[in-house]
Amino acid sequence: MSTMREMANAVRFLSIDAVQQARSGHPGAPMGMADFTVALWTRHLRHNPLNPGWWNRDRFVLSNGHASMLLYSMLHLTGYDLSIEDIKQFRQLGSRTAGHPEYRHTPGVETTTGPLGQGIANAVGMALAETMLAAQFNTPEFKLIDHFTYVVMGDGCMMEGLSHEACSLAGSLKLGKLIALYDDNGISIDGAVTPWFSDNTPARFAAYGWHVIADVDGHDPDAVDAAIAAAKAVTDKPSLICCKTIIGYGSPTLCGSEKCHGAPLGDDEIARTRAELGWPHPPFCVPEEIYAAMDARPDGRGHEDAWNELFEAYTTAHPELAAALSRRMHGGLPADFQELAASLVREMNLLEKPVASRKSSQMCLDALAPHLPELVGGSADLAESNCTHWKGAVHFRPDAPTGTSVNYGVREFAMAAIMNGLALHGGVLPFGGTFLVFSDYMRNAMRMSALMGLRVIYVLTHDSIGVGEDGPTHQPVEHVSSLRLIPNLAVWRPADAAETAAAWTWALAQESAPSALCLTRQNLAPLVREGAALANLDKGGYVLLDAADGGDPQVLLMATGSEVMLAVRAARQLADEGVRVRVVSMPCLELFDAQPRSYKDAVLPPAVTRRLAVEAGATGLWHKYVGSDGAVIGMDRYGLSAPADKLFPEFGITVERIVALAREML
């Protein structure tokens, strides 16, 4: 039978040889982590390579994603649908073995990693989802949802601030089934880390309330095995296992040095490493007995079969719970959702009093949440300001694990990355709030939501100088536009309660894209809509108001959010002067762009070149819509600290200015 060391060496040489063949990649980390990862996967990880989507599998997250060949090697060797030919294609165009692990791209990859710190935060989200679902669905007889979340992290993850946010919160939430293995090799890209990273990491994690197992020899599988067993036994705290390792373990010349971190070892050193580790096999050849020893399919099938039996019995005993779990794990919405959505939009369209869009957002939540138990909301310590705590919401607490409203604390980045983990786990549908200006703090996690195609909803309130007195540090200027630039992120800036409802219901229905809802602090007047306008709310842009005589408009006004009401007032004033004006509300530019050309041309007729866009933010992206002859009223400078009603005039975002500019065009 193959030894643990032989299995680890198989991982090492697949990694070494794939990187060498690609002439690019990171061999050092897989070589250093092979021993403890093999110990984890062969002795603890409950998974089924034949079904990477099995709901109750243990999750495994490689937070230091540059060590992708470690994961690909494990997936290949344990029987996932990832062939040796795939391994040989590492980092090539169209291959299944991308430079960093990519979710939806490679079977068995639980999350896309590479941007450091995010994997550990994703893992916190997965462990949180597991805890919530277990509390909601398990019964005394049925432990249906019951798995661990394992995460491997390196020095880079430990240095990133995100690891502080996520791990501090995980400690407070007592996520006992989260087990992190720290690849403590003391090397980062710039070299031996001590001069710039000298934390006592075990003490740091103990300070977070974690169960810490320090000083484990990461090259001793039995020691690691015992540590994991100890970690599993502590269920009221997350566990950190500190594995002392040597980067590039086995490379006689390069081990223990940053030189083996991010470049192929080279043929000579690979030959020396083969000799050192006693691995006589040519590249990409793994002895059959190692394959046999590592094949996780038989056990995996057994685990899943047993669980399927359990689920069958559960379905008999608790048919409604089983159906709900099934719907939620499949990501489907309730059968009546479309109806619910349409009626909510209609109802919000009838509102007659001014209301801030953050408030109408909360009204949407109040209406929808009772129908969507999968919603997991929260805020980065701004629940009341963001209006994210809906009626009847219960806070998630260690002693109230059925709660679905999360206090993330002042931790925007962790909130976003944890929401990604929640969405990745499945069974829950996360949304979370902060001030729009602080989307900066979590921007790369929002990008990861979009890159992975996750249904995560960002509630971003206080969306302009409308913030008022808090001043320029709190007034977003460039943020709406800069979020629009992130591919596959839908950015909504609704103009009133009806558009807010359209945004919410549209966002909830997107199975593979995140949405950002940019909402006001200040009140918005309800808009009056004709039938067509109401029907087109979910097209991203639509004709809100047209010339009374139905003739071709002379001037096109377009706007979003709080500026739509200014455009409407300006249009009325111009209409009084006999000007034919059309007002187009553009709550979601990406969605409008995705409409057929015929629709877009009907809304923005190419013949009408007198176009004026109004948005209390950066102007740059609007030139695409107003064209060479158009103009944009916006803000390409920072705001000021003053009451909001003083600021709009100060920056020339007024009805008068719209009217004046439109007149100039005529």
Place this chain on the structure above:
Amino acid sequence: MSTMREMANAVRFLSIDAVQQARSGHPGAPMGMADFTVALWTRHLRHNPLNPGWWNRDRFVLSNGHASMLLYSMLHLTGYDLSIEDIKQFRQLGSRTAGHPEYRHTPGVETTTGPLGQGIANAVGMALAETMLAAQFNTPEFKLIDHFTYVVMGDGCMMEGLSHEACSLAGSLKLGKLIALYDDNGISIDGAVTPWFSDNTPARFAAYGWHVIADVDGHDPDAVDAAIAAAKAVTDKPSLICCKTIIGYGSPTLCGSEKCHGAPLGDDEIARTRAELGWPHPPFCVPEEIYAAMDARPDGRGHEDAWNELFEAYTTAHPELAAALSRRMHGGLPADFQELAASLVREMNLLEKPVASRKSSQMCLDALAPHLPELVGGSADLAESNCTHWKGAVHFRPDAPTGTSVNYGVREFAMAAIMNGLALHGGVLPFGGTFLVFSDYMRNAMRMSALMGLRVIYVLTHDSIGVGEDGPTHQPVEHVSSLRLIPNLAVWRPADAAETAAAWTWALAQESAPSALCLTRQNLAPLVREGAALANLDKGGYVLLDAADGGDPQVLLMATGSEVMLAVRAARQLADEGVRVRVVSMPCLELFDAQPRSYKDAVLPPAVTRRLAVEAGATGLWHKYVGSDGAVIGMDRYGLSAPADKLFPEFGITVERIVALAREML
């Protein structure tokens, strides 16, 4: 004589009453922090209200910037140029007392704070600058640079990941003259923090190698005084003083509750608080004896006078050092800088072999750094990839404090915020590198550089799908454009070595704006320039190549960075077909936008409407330049993991496509 408590109450009521008058603001934190802040300012802080710019003053940073009234009260009471009328104008348009403290706006405000966590990181930068300057300029006889950096931080700062990054690094760098006071009131906006923030903070900071003084009664000035004295005595570790306080101290009904965090107390509660604290004075009236007791001008003048004498003697003893320090503290460049810059650009323009712009950036550094000892460089653990470690650079270490190359570790956000602190301190000129895609991690600190108008240079390499195999997590798509949206940030994407030199020398000369240099990993062919082109490099956009016959162009190609060479090749091909093509290189759009209309029209003649822009990134912002009839070749989707030379064709960013689209236009 006034008691410490009376002085603290003066701070409390100025804060309470100013917030009440503004009907907005944060009274709770100033009320809670007044006692320990008064202890710090009256018994330890060495500053001179008559000269807030005195080089050797102690720095005081309010990291929890929402407590701005605390700082304004202290500035007012100790004699800064901030009158009671200014206090009454808190949060009003045009006042000197903005909602959050703003650098350059209010005398005595050392940095703009509000976005949590950044103040503590700024303070780390200030303490680092002090250490470096002391090492470079002090002599055994002259302790010229010798001050403390004090920072106050709240629970929010403690939760933010940035505090981990900055404080972990401060520990490793042993910044002994950094003293942080933690306002440990256990309340954040969502309420009592324990359920979501249960860190053992003293243990956490001890794990960073800090000197921690736990369990200090923050309302006992003598206890705080003693703790500060103890902190000052430990010079080989930064110190954290944990001050237990009660938010809203003195308010009978609201103290200890989040309800007094972000809203006025209200008239009734203010009356009760006056009674509770025994403060009979009407709003904005502070007894003269308290003013007299708190006036820091006599002592401040004394401190500065003594220091000025020291500096005079130093100037006599070390005239060159004194001149160098003076030049650097005033932010001036060496007298021959313009000449040096011009010669560097000329020299780089003569380079004949292809070179990546990250490499030509390093060549610039190698050439400039010997003339600019104020340069403080570094990288977030990517020194070799970012090419930020110049020839002869010495790493800053606790035992090598004259070093000016900083290993920031994998801490992008801290790097940026620390660079802000370095620039704020003065005497140093910071630049720092990471991959462009990870600008996301530090985006809000980049915004703060721009908002404060700080000379900070961001070296952002691996600027497109040219990254290649690392794949979409590491390939910026939207980043160049999204950085362009940040007001007052100059974003350069140079096309060859000469443009890189222009970017560097331009950036170094900006006294009140940060710059981002977006640089390639892959080689760029050197461009051939005529005289005018070379002269216009620093205009942000210029005619690189024109139709040979000098006639009006039929087609305008514009591009940046690595795509300029594609545009040039396409232009040559089109010229061979008899098409008159102009190629415009646009390395810095903001700078081009700032040129006079006549120059812009000369470069982009309005009559030429056949325009094609090429940039391997988001297309949205280019419509402003190509107009309604133009087109953009770019990327509005994520990249892929593959060698770079496979990716440009995959995404249609090729000479062939440029030629084809240009032909279509004709």
